[in-house]
Amino acid sequence: MNPSYFSTVGMVLAPTLLADFGIQVTGWSISSFLQTEKFYDLAGSTSFILCTFLSLYKPWDANSIWAADDKTVTVLRAVHPRQLIASGTTVAWAAYLGSFLFSRALKHGDKRFDNVKRFPGRFLIYWLVQGIWVALTALPVYMTNSIPRSVHPDLGLQDYIGFALWVSGFAFEVVANYQKQKWRKEVGRDYKRSFISTGLWSLSRHPNYFGECLLWFGSYLFCSSAFSAALASPAPIMLHWMSRLAVFSPIFVTFLITRVSGIPLLERENDRRLKDVVAYWKYKKATSMFVPTFSRRSTE
Template identity: 80%
Template sequence: MGKVLVPTLLADFGIQITCWGISAFLQTEKFYDLVGLTSFILCTFLSLYKPWDENSIWANGKNPNAPHRVIHSRQIIASGTTSVWAAYLGLFLFSRALKHGDKRFDKIKKMPGLFLVYWLVQGIWVALAALPVYMTNSIPASVHPDLGLQDYFGIALWGTGFAFELIANYQKQKWRKEIGRDYKRSFISTGLWSLTRHPNYFGECLLWFGSYLFCSSAFSAAMESPVPIMSHWMSRLAVFSPMFVTILITRVSGIPLLERENDRRLKDVVAYWKYKKATSMFVPTLPRRNVE
């Protein structure tokens, strides 16, 4: 497994450090999110095809003497869903950064040392969030069990989470376009945003829990194979994927930053404070009524 994870993670942090150097020189943050999401796709590709391995799937067409390798349907689905999510979110965030910039980096992008910390944290995000995907791709197809109930439940969770993120982002974009110049004194409270103040972030966390469940159904087989491919501690490490994403979003860089910004921007808007009291911060629930 280390033959897959180590090159994959080295590529991840190599990308972050290289792009930090370019961005620090140009003093721009516009490529930050795009590089992060592109790293997901590249690392997923590397973990699946292993171009450095002469016996990998990548080598099938190049080395006629190499044993034929196949890809299990679990690996295809896990890699495909991760790539679809990364491509969508990368383009969405990049287009937003081009239009509006990213206030997080107004001062930081002029401080190379501190700017590097943000790029390294992004590398950790890429490494941990998709860790179950990298791990399941490191398990030979012959060891993977058939798709079962846990897989179907996991992919259903992923689909629900992705739909939440997609719809919530679309609804906010549409609202912001309609509200126009009044954006700075208004807030969205319709659609999914009536059920939670951060439906896009809820969807993000949910899809990674689904991805973990889907990928981890192969871990037991990997540990119990005649030549164990995975240790028990490695299988437990994978659960940090959805936990890390959830903690990062709810406690560090996602919701806390937006909540503080909204409280500052809308401090005199009475309707906003009523909405905040009536609406769940994270998990979707029906809004509470008669809130004063």
Template identity: 85%
Template sequence: MDPSYFTQVGKDLVPILLADFGIQLIGWSISAFLQTEKFYDLAESTSFILCTFLSLYKPWDENSIWTDGKDLGILRAIHPRQIIASGTTVVRAAYLGSFLFSRALRHGDKRFSKIKKLPGRFLIYWLVQGIWVALTALPVYMTNSIPASIHPNLELQDYIGIALWGSGFVFEVIANYQKQKWRKEVGRDYKRSFISTGLWSLSRHPNYFGECLLWFGSYFFCSSAFPAALENPAPIMSYWMSRLAVFSPMFVTFLITRVSGIPLLERENDRRLKDVVAYWKYKKATSMFVPTLPRRNVE
């Protein structure tokens, strides 16, 4: 077998993936027994946070800052790029996990209304979530596996990535806040209403746009360290793995826009608001994903 499969980054990913899917299996077993979907999003955020922690501190590695016993100090042993990559991932996971968990406690999740009573099929959703956690934050896990001494200084690509992440996160937080506020205001009229103000006047799914944008930003500043790992005298990362990381934001965008995010909501809204003329005008005039000014003179 190609020895490049056993580079440091490749080895470090194994325990991270085991932890990821271990959390999913524990979450599934509890949720299947209780026939509830309320812990699904909570397990996702927990997986992101734990896997990020493991990728940064690597407690299984005798040379890691967690186990080496040297008086290095954490901040001296971790590169600023790793701090940014890990910090942004944890912030996103903590925010979205708590937001979705509280929403699930209040309203449940219609996606699992039937599936949660079928343990075998329910497991598929949890395994898909494990893949989501593994691929989405893959660039973060990889850049954390590269020793701080090899990381190059922060450069233009990093700052562009930080700006993209920040823009995406703010966009998502504001969109979620606006929709949550609208939902409280309309109350029982929810089934005959839809939000079309604020960021929702620029996109029918601005929260999803923000989610995709922040992961593109995360890839940008994480991947700026990859060339140094490839060019090291003893390569720390294989070439094919550095290319695999680019699938992270692409996978997020594909899943959200083509599989489980926007398509499900679009079908649900079309069914729920099929007799609401204003909704169909809004849908025709407003971009589905990328925010743009609404089209005028739409009949």
């Protein structure tokens, strides 16, 4: 690529996103042949981890990243603390969620794919959508990793607030998932006639999803503090449309979860499964669907 025609960020995003969709196509090929959905979420988390690594270390650019001298590998370009934290949090989240969903898929499968995994063309659409999800969700991370260390401003208040939001969201997601797993084990076969309404689930009907959306808002806030400096640089580091696109990351995640594939599917499933359970409808009426609130639940 000729640097005079591409911004620094654009030159990093291109191979990073190419790797993302390469993983999806490879995962689809194997899963379609085996007619299984069990590797779907694992491929998603792998894409997040690999794309984060590529955007940070850029292994294709040997002159600016790595050099081998005898048997010693030396990092020639140091990275900014903002990049390390943004990357580390993304990898931690992807490793956690990927292992959690993969383990669940091995035990229970995934009903979303029951009617499509035997049809390669339709199955491919799900994998390509996952590629878009990986690309847009962590786009601010890939972009901040693409900005040279020398351009990054020092960590400031915006970074600390963003990191605090990420930690809060991640804790919410992990604790909510743990509480639900524990509840599932306790109720056993009564699961189909029961629902969880304790712990974080007493504050929200979907606290795990709230946590995930919150952490990505925090990640965007943390990463975006470097965008203004990149746009102000005389070198072609970042284009204006890229910084505007990055803000869609947390918006996209929230829209996907609250309007498309997360909460709507679970709400419909719970309404069908628990249609005759009076306590469930009381819980649903008294408890916030998404944002945690202290409800005034009827004790009658």
